[in-house]
């Protein structure tokens with residue numbers, strides 16, 4: 001150390017400082033490269049040397065080519081085997097048997113933190129989803145758990161059905177108008193309304209608006225789609241949040257609208273915080289008001305700021321996922337007449353008349369199967385899985401009992417639903433942006449007509 005100080009003291013001119021700086025950076029870079037390639041605890045795992053050396057490898061596929069790294073990782077598994085090193089700090093395991101090790105169950109007692117590369121990109125660092133620390137995650141999850149049990153979901157059926165009744169009415173209004181319905185916008189409005197009802201006890205009735213008001217869907221999508229950038233520069237979220245909304249929008253319209261959404265969510269949570277318990281007498285208290293009374297959380301966890309992050313997370317988690325699933329289910333059911341025919345016949349056996357529609361909800365707690373990874377696994381498994389299954393079943397059952405397709409008709413339906421301007425190529429996924437991006441960005445479209 002003394003010799004370093006002695007060396008620095010001997011520097012007398014500006015150019016010598018610059019050379020010393022460059023020499024230090026070069027030495028640090030060479031040391032970093034040697035460490036990553038040969039000394040890191042994951043150095044012995046196979047994979048492309050460039051991926052081990054620098055994050056630029058992943059950045060090229062995800063930021064430059066647009067969410068393409070998942071396919072490259074698949075190729076790596078074909079070349080190198082079930083465990084590959086995909087970045088200087090990450091391994092990827094392509095063997096379903098590994099799920100139980102990677103995602104310890106809540107009963108296993110094993111503690112597992114979530115890495116920053118899987119958490120720090122929505123600017124919601126204090127939300128349940130982004131919590132890295134195992135024990136803090138357990139505490140936050142425990143406070144939300146009562147609102148995500150299958151029993152609670154059954155209690156929510158009237159809320160789901162109320163929104164679904166509007167959705168079915170809206171579909172019927174389009175009959176014989178020759179107007180195309182954008183399935184993604186319609187289902188995003190539907191799920192967003194439901195999520196707002198759960199979160200705040202009120203909703204903005206997007207489903208009733210003429211074009212299903214996709215503004216909030218677009219804002220959430222902007223948040224999700226900027227995730228490859230935010231993963232690299234997470235502080236950008238704080239900078240954007242600190243800026244006036246108009247300036248943030250001017251810098252990046254997409255991020256600006258995401259910031260607007262976050263501000264709005266915070267306002268709604270602040271309104272909830274200002275209401276007394278009596279306001280809810282005789283009514284179910286909305287999740288983010290009840291959380292503020294939770295005995296599972298210490299008081300600093302119940303601040304408007306922190307709770308608003310969980311609320312924003314819930315709105316995003318429950319809207320984009322559900323809209324995309326429901327939209328693509330419309331496409332695949334129409335495109336697979338044999339599957340649809342079987343479904344429709346089963347539906348007729350439980351709802352013999354179309355007037356029975358609206359009276360049935362399947363068991364939302366159905367097991368998801370060992371290798372089904374759609375909802376994650378273990379202690380971080382999707383909290384809204386019972387809601388997800390409950391809503392998917394309800395919507396599919398009622399839409400397909402009421403509507404026929406050009407190829408599949410029972411005869412007593414109220415009309416025919418046909419795909420419009422949507423090809424098999426359109427519904428292929430083209431990129432991973434936390435949610436999937438598809439070839440046809442505006443989504444599946446359909447038209448409805450009389451039988």
Ligand code: HEM
Nearest residue numbers: 128129317318321322325374375376380382383384387388
């Ligand atoms: C088909 C629809 C859905 C799919 C495919 C899905 C998928 C997932 C996945 C894979 C995760 C784990 C993410 C990770 O840790 O990296 C997750 C977490 C989460 N999901 Fe869902 N989800 C869906 C619907 C919903 C709904 C409707 C809600 C709310 C009612 C919801 C709320 C959440 C929450 C709060 C988390 C964070 C859980 C935690 O970190 O402990 N999801 N979801």
